[in-house]
Amino acid sequence: MSDLKDVISKNLTELRIKAHLTQLQLAEMLNYSDKAVSKWERGEAIPDIRVLLRISEIFGVTLDDIVKDGSVNPRIQPKRKISGRRAFITVMSAVLVWFIATGLFTVFYFIEPTADYAYLVFVVAPLPTAIVLNVFSAMWGTHLTNAVASSLIVWSCVLIFHIFVLAFTDFTKIYFLYLVAAVFELLIIFWFTYRWFMANKGKRKNDKSNERN
Numbered sequence: 001m002s003d004l005k006d007v008i009s010k011n012l013t014e015l016r017i018k019a020h021l022t023q024l025q026l027a028e029m030l031n032y033s034d035k036a037v038s039k040w041e042r043g044e045a046i047p048d049i050r051v052l053l054r055i056s057e058i059f060g061v062t063l064d065d066i067v068k069d070g071s072v073n074p075r076i077q078p079k080r081k082i083s084g085r086r087a088f089i090t091v092m093s094a095v096l097v098w099f100i101a102t103g104l105f106t107v108f109y110f111i112e113p114t115a116d117y118a119y120l121v122f123v124v125a126p127l128p129t130a131i132v133l134n135v136f137s138a139m140w141g142t143h144l145t146n147a148v149a150s151s152l153i154v155w156s157c158v159l160i161f162h163i164f165v166l167a168f169t170d171f172t173k174i175y176f177l178y179l180v181a182a183v184f185e186l187l188i189i190f191w192f193t194y195r196w197f198m199a200n201k202g203k204r205k206n207d208k209s210n211e212r213n
Helices: 002-018 023-030 034-042 049-059 063-067 084-109 112-117 120-124 126-140 143-168 175-212
Strands: none
Touching (some): 002 034, 002 049, 002 063, 023 049, 120 143, 143 175
16 A cells, blocks of 8 residues: 555656646645645545546546556646636735725825825836736736736836826936836746747657657
């Protein structure tokens, strides 16, 4: 039994890592906790037969591939989806930012020295919103959502700088700011395209290895 635990733990770990999944992502596909997946991968427990069959479906392998010793590669790339609970948490976190911004606007609006500039709270709000989205996207999202969230941070900073300059100075030639932002945007596109390419390259390598086996 000990040997079987070791074989299954090794194969599960190998499958998950080669599929670029975290323990939490695999756990959610199985409707289990990440602690359970961690125990399986450490060889402290063995998934029941129904879970093993589900794992074989997720990675496109056979049950024999999981329970027998030897190198194993996923034959299909599992699709990572954002669950309804995660989407709800993400949306509510973004809404919370605007709720706080509305509260601050109300306070500043009724204070005479800051009344004229209270609207700037809503100018700043897109930046923390973008940061919140970026954090959740890094945990749960895909390359595309990560790229979009990163872009939102860049353009939120541009918006804030632009409006604050217009509000507090007479300087109007700030077109250079958009040129700088465009460069950062290109870097973001390049970086996430590169990551997507490398991920697909690894997938194709695994597919060729599976064909040889």
